[in-house]
Amino acid sequence: MSEIQESSYKVDSLIAQDIDAYLVKHQHKSLLRFITCGSVDDGKSTLIGRLLYDSKMIFEDQLAALEADSKKVGTQGQNIDFALLVDGLAAEREQGITIDVAYRFFATEKRKFIVADTPGHEQYTRNMVTGASTADLAVILIDARKGVLTQTRRHSYLAHLIGIRHIVLAVNKMDLIGYDQDKYDAIVAEYRKFAASIGIKQFTPMPISGYMGDNITTRSENTPWYTGVPLVEFLETVELDVTADQAKPFRLPVQWVNRPNLDFRGFAGQLASGVVKPGDEVRLLPSGKTSKITRIVSFDGDLDQAVAGQSVTLCFADEIDCSRGDVITPADAPVQVADQFEATIVWMSDEAMTPGRAYWIKLGTQTVSASFQAPKYQVNVNTLEHAAAKTLELNSIGVTTLITDRSIPFEPYEQNRELGGFIIIDKMTNATVGAGMLNFSLRRSQNVHWQPLDVSRETHANLKNQKPAVLWFTGFSGAGKSTIANLVEKRLVRMNRHTFLLDGDNVRHGLNKDLGFTEADRIENIRRVGEVAKLMTDAGLIVITAFISPFRSEREMVRKMMAPGEFIEIFIDTALVEAERRDVKGLYKKARSGELKNFTGIDSPYEAPEDPEIHINTAKMTPEQAADLIIERLIP
Known part of the structure; x- marks a missing residue:
């Protein structure tokens, strides 16, 4: 090696040492x-x-x-x-x-x-x-x-x-x-x-x-x-705040199941708070199952302990079911589990929050469907006054009731930002429309539990010798939904099928007589009908519904209430001009004159199905032909 090469080598070595020292520092x-x-x-x-x-x-x-x-x-x-x-x-x-x-x-x-x-x-x-x-x-x-x-x-x-x-x-x-x-x-x-x-x-x-x-x-x-x-x-x-987070009870929201081969199975995520060590007894929520930590695996190898902020994989002594969204906690200090909460919301969308509409909320590693009731109040940031509000507009801050479609593990936001804070996502656009903080669970969510029943929905269906289904007719007022739905039910009855027809007008005389025709009331109308239809399918019935149900998100909400394949969306496709020409009940005339507000097709939108199971174009077939087509699809 020449003197120049040796000198250059020493310089490079010194630079490398300086870099290493800088990185260590x-x-x-x-x-x-x-x-x-x-x-x-x-x-x-x-x-x-x-x-x-x-x-x-x-x-x-x-x-x-x-x-x-x-x-x-x-x-x-x-x-x-x-x-x-x-x-x-x-x-x-x-x-x-x-x-x-x-x-x-x-x-x-x-x-x-x-x-x-x-x-x-x-x-x-x-x-x-x-x-x-x-x-x-x-x-x-x-x-x-x-x-x-x-x-x-x-x-x-x-x-x-x-x-x-x-x-x-x-x-x-x-x-x-x-x-x-x-x-x-x-x-x-x-x-x-x-x-x-x-x-x-x-x-x-x-x-x-x-x-x-x-x-x-x-x-x-x-x-x-x-x-x-x-x-x-x-x-x-x-x-x-790191020290304070470590002093709190251990919480790890599971991000994914780490299964690289048949010999290893662990549950990966970042510790939201606390400290965990091998040998610790843990409880998995929402299931409530317990086990013991056998290993804490990290990128750098096994650890003697993991603390808040670290990303690790935990291995259990027992083979218990665990998936993304579950939360691992100490066995003697679990988080709460509920499905109804008081929440503070910061609304971030140009389109106002719609009470009753289903949104996605992402809390920790779990994503669930949820709806909000009308705000209890809205906060004026200048005066701190609690003002009445029917909804939340862009940049509004309010307190409301949040209802999720299933019980979720959580902690109040003031105790744990990871398990108490969430974002709100519009189901139709996938846009983030708000952020929120869980304040506490409502007492009624803790006092109401599912009661196991000995006679299953399968038993009810077998007694009736049929497969339960929901035939969901949607379309403009005057499109022919009730006419075709009546024909379908009569033919099913002749075939000895057990049915029930839920008609939009009839339901509003009793179950939904307290609801008007605002967007929020329309959403609540469909939610209630969906819940009734679900109970009827549990009883083994073929349920036929005839509702305008103008919003895709609410029809999708009802679909998700049902077992896979049981919800059959039937789009009665009639041009608005034709539906208005028929105007059997005189509703279009009232809407045009201003006597009837929020009427679908006039001053309230109708969102046509994008991919219905059955599409009936009333310009191309008679009600009788439409009924025949539906029966053929339902009972091949």
């Missing part, structure tokens, strides 16, 4: 997740840009590009517009606002950080909630020239609601008010009064200038009256 640093929030143009993006810049987390090529972009937007007084480091969307740069949630990583000698820059506009409050859902700390910025604004209150309320324990009140742009202590003190006093009213017991105020760097990494000479620490030092030393 930083891999064990604690991680703080925090958000910046507040009103529009309070300087959130500028502050984060300053933190990235001061922590030397910007590469030379990024810095050069940033300086060039800063000149384009006309930065005055210095070379860099720090906000451009975070505002990545073209629309944000053009408008000078933050729309999306921007996540950035940086580190200091003492700690690693992930910061979420959340938007200030009211219409993007949903994005702020997304960023706050995993945060340990919130930096709430206030423009020193404007003081406490509506978005300041809204974001503070949401941060507290979501369970963020550490709040920094950063009064920004102090340079624009001449570092006036009196104005700063007035802002802090106003915020303290509001914070106390919503339950925030403690927060840390500090005067800063993200643009000029005052009190960001070092104490500023411009605020000699400020005796606190600079922002970065506070972020480096604030106590994390």
